[in-house]
Every structure is written in structure tokens, then in C-alpha cells.
Amino acid sequence: MSYSIGEAAKMVGLTAHTLRFYDKEGLLPFVKKTSSGLRAFTESDIEWLKIIECLKGTGLPLKQIKQYIDWCMEGDSTIPQRLNMFIEQKKRVEEQKAKWEKHLEKINFKIKYYEDAAKHGDLNVFERNPKLLEEKKRLFED
Amino acid sequence: MSYSIGEAAKMVGLTAHTLRFYDKEGLLPFVKKTSSGLRAFTESDIEWLKIIECLKGTGLPLKQIKQYIDWCMEGDSTIPQRLNMFIEQKKRVEEQKAKWEKHLEKINFKIKYYEDAAKHGDLNVFERNPKLLEEKKRLFED
DNA sequence: TTAATCTTTAGAGTTAACTCTAAGTCAAGA
């Protein structure tokens, strides 16, 4: 049993256009076609799409995803490169998470700031709450 | 005391080109110019840049950042919109964080998978370790 | 004062990742 491009697209939350674009870019060399030329996605292909989505969703550019796919197609000799790629990607994700943590602190500060401002209808927040000014200094200096 | 565009750029980790582009897009209406036409960034402007970086870094498009800046320029009447924007952005960041958490699980699985593959020089990982197959099924189904 | 190094503008070019169009082919239901 296999899926058409439209069915596969729906399953992974992309459009058929996007899947064709990925194919054109060489990201889907594993997808076979029927005798009449229609792409037929297997269960295994859907899993490929999910791992592509995982890498794309964590910010890896399509070019590097293609590099990974190429390694996979090349065979067992590229296992070290693939392992290394996932280790690097894990590192990037964790760095990114730390960055977002810092950004989130600033956003939380702004929420506190504007909550007070909204309550009083003006921006004299720091006069009312000098501790918030200290927090701001801490958050925005580097 | 104030900073030239190049100094300001260095301080926030952007290029002067990018700052001019932001200015052209209307993101920096607060930056004043000297009598001879050079941009002069104040300490306060640098703080604006940092909040722009925070919003951009958490995935808010420049158009919506401009919307926020416009609200700030408009005055106290837009405090509720600004509060709302930061609340929404916080929500988005937390959703994104949850998504990354899930992606990270898949990446960690792949690391385990390729570590075993690398150790043995082949991809018969699931034959050696059926529990990893279970984990894969759990991670890649939905 | 002069050379080197900024900065200014308008506008063109780039990159990534889609997104769509046209013209034709294929498949499934009535």
C-alpha cells in the first residue's frame, strides 16, 4: 500500500507543491514512481519526511538536509558523518534553547512592565516600581 | 554621548547595512541624525535594538516588529495592544519550545541509533536492540 | 591638509524556501 503525493503531504502537514519542490531539490531520492509516472509514498517514505521535518523544524537548511539524505543513500560508510551531523544538530538545538530562554526573560519583563502600565494608563512604571528598573538593567546589559 | 551606525551595529551583533535596512523599513523611527546627516544612536536606541533582536530572535517577522514600534511611537493609548503582543509572543515561544523538545527526542534517538551503527559498522541496529525499535515507533507515530 | 576610513542614499542583487501556473496526463465514481 502506498500514498499519493497529496495524501503524503497531508500526513506530514506540507503541501504537494512543497513535496515536489523537495523532490526537485534532491531531498526525496527514495520516493519511487508508478508505471504511469505518479509518485507513490510508502510508510518508510513518510518516516523520511518526518525526519526531514524534524531537521527543518530545528533550523537545518535544506542543503544540509540533502547532504544527510545523500549520506544515507551512499551506504554504511557514511555512518560516522551521519552520527556527527545529529550530534552537531543537538548542540545547535540546545544553544538555541538557551538563547530563547534569555529572550523569554525579556518578554516576561515586558509583560510585567505593560501590565503595570495598562493598570495605571501610563508608562511611569519605574517611578511606581523601582525594582522593575533594576530588573530591566540586569536583563538588557551585556 | 552617542554611537555611529558602525559602533551600534557592533554592539548588537548586526551589520551597518542591516541597521540601515531596518531604518528604511521603519523599524528605527527613534534614531536621530546629526546636523550633517549621520545617524547617532543613543543608549536608549541601543536598548530598542536589543528588544528588536529579542523579538526577531524568537521568530517575529519584521513587519510585526514594526507594528510594535509604531504602537510605541503612538503613545499611551496603545499600551493594551503592546501588552497583548508580548503575551502572544510568549505563547508562541512556549509552543515553539515544546515543538523543539519533541524534535530533540527524535534527534537523541538518531544519535543512539547511529552510535550503535557506528560501533558495529552496519545498520542492523534493531536486530541487536529491539527496544530501540519500540522507541522509534513511539517517536515517529502520529 | 591630506589620506584613510567612516557614513550617506537609492537602488540593484542575492538567498532560501516556497508558491503558483500552464498544459497536459491519469484515476475513480456515476
Add this chain to the structure above:
DNA sequence: TCTTGACTTAGAGTTAACTCTAAAGATTAA
């Protein structure tokens, strides 16, 4: 069989966010 809707390709167009260029003006150090 016919119609409707999904599929095919090549290739053009779009969007966001830069990134760069050219030509001219401003600033700074020697």
C-alpha cells in the same frame, strides 16, 4: 464513457530578510 479531481513537468513568480554597489559627503589621525 464521461467528468471531475488529482497528478505530471518545466519554469516563472513571490516573500522575507538581508547584502551589496556606486558615488558622494563626513570624520579622524598624522
